[in-house]
Amino acid sequence: MKILVCVSHVPDTTSKIAFVENNTKFDTNGVQFIIGPYDDYALARAIELKESSGASVTVLNVGTADTEPTIRKALAIGADDAIRVNAVPTDSLFVATQIAEHAKGYDLILMGRESIDFNSGVVHAMVGEMLGIPSVSPVMKLDIDGSTVKMTKEIEGGKEQVEASLPLVAGCQEPIAEWKIPNMRGIMSARIKPLKVVEPKGVENSVVNKNFELPAPKGAVKMISADNVAELVTRLKTEAKVL
């Protein structure tokens, strides 16, 4: 079985978000980039499947040369080889088009439920649509039984058991697998694993980022004594008007 894992290269979840150049560019100053946390779950499940059933695992990233440490980390975790589509991942349609271009021939295409920078949460659905194969997200459990994939999908206030046939696209989230930390042997071998750089397929942008903004700053917290909780109820009613 051939598995393709699509990973995003995103700011660490603790990053302070700021913009530069008149709020048109993300400020990367002092920001540490990581494999998208949801993509990391997808990768971990792929490596488990590799270990249990001898699948091959290819990692794909749409990004500029800056993302190579992230790709090497995915290789160190256990992927066999990697593809980098040399482009800035501008929007979901663009990224989905690039993935679909390289995903043919793979049985299972895994990725996170969403990237934690733009949060659209639709690349898996778009890739499935472009390839004419099922897509399921967010998947919390995924097992393969012959050509049938058995999944647990989270829905609002609960979960569903879903089945579909291979080939399939799945957007993953916890607890599909435990995150894997690369060991020294993995890190050493990752340096020599194949990383193919390809140029992107042209896509006419249907969505254009004009600029960014930050939420309005919050006012100071109003402290209320633990001996007077009734005052909180009063304030929530009359001042905040949320009760």
Add this chain to the structure above:
Amino acid sequence: MNILVFIETAEGKVRKTSLEAIAYAHAMGGAVTGIVFGKADEAELQSLGKYGATKILHAADSRLDQQVIQVYSSVLAKAMQEEGTDVLVLAGSSLGTPVAAKVAIKTNGSFASNVPELPNTSAGFVVKRSIYTGKAFANVELKNAKKIIAIKKNAAEVKELGSNALVVNYAVSLNDSDFNTKTISHEKATGDILLPEAEIVVSGGRGMKGPEHWGIIENLAKALHAATGCSKPVSDMGWRPHHEHVGQTGVKVAPQLYIAVGISGAIQHLAGVNSSKCIVVINKDADAPFFKAADYGIVGDAFDVLPKLTEAVVASK
């Protein structure tokens, strides 16, 4: 401008978030048609007129009772073509968002999700999107002729204004090949208010010391008609189910009121609650970072404060 609203149902009842989608479409101006798939109550569909839909297309085919994303997206793309739809509006959800994304591909539409407010059409068609898990916004221009918008909770205020909508039976032709996923079973919290839709949320963290102490959280939630949530460690330890986990990698909530009890306020938790209108933090530790992100704070022991707060809420009614 012709606007089509995809109206989501759960067990035959219209979901509350879909009322917001109708209200959003109405506030945009233009003719608003709604479309509903599968089993639904005729009188309830007529009542959607009150929120701004003039016509409701009801695709009552029983095969649509199973909510298959591929099937829904095919029917919706066709409906957009037949109705001459310019803009498709729906509430973002585990069903709605992927359906919308597929419709965008089928119709060559411009797509935006997590949209918290009305579009700005003064120059082009620009929508705001919530990005970096609520830590920022992007203003994006939707350039293509067809536009597809998945809104975030509270993007529009639901008001009752008009009269009943005209409900039209909508015949569909379904492709067998679109039934490409099969739902075997559901497991759903029963009778509770759904966390992503709740107007008030009461969440507990590690400070609650164990799942056996959740009764006082539930009592307060009950008094407030609130949903219950929890922090990541709490769901990781199995004290509460994963679908209650609020945060960066869990549910992102946008209630009117969020009450956090015994949660220190890690940045990953804040990412899930920063769209809340008002945040109350109750924590024993006066230095808990969550206080900095709160509107109101109480330094105190949850086991002492919560019962008193529940009492005060009940007394105030």
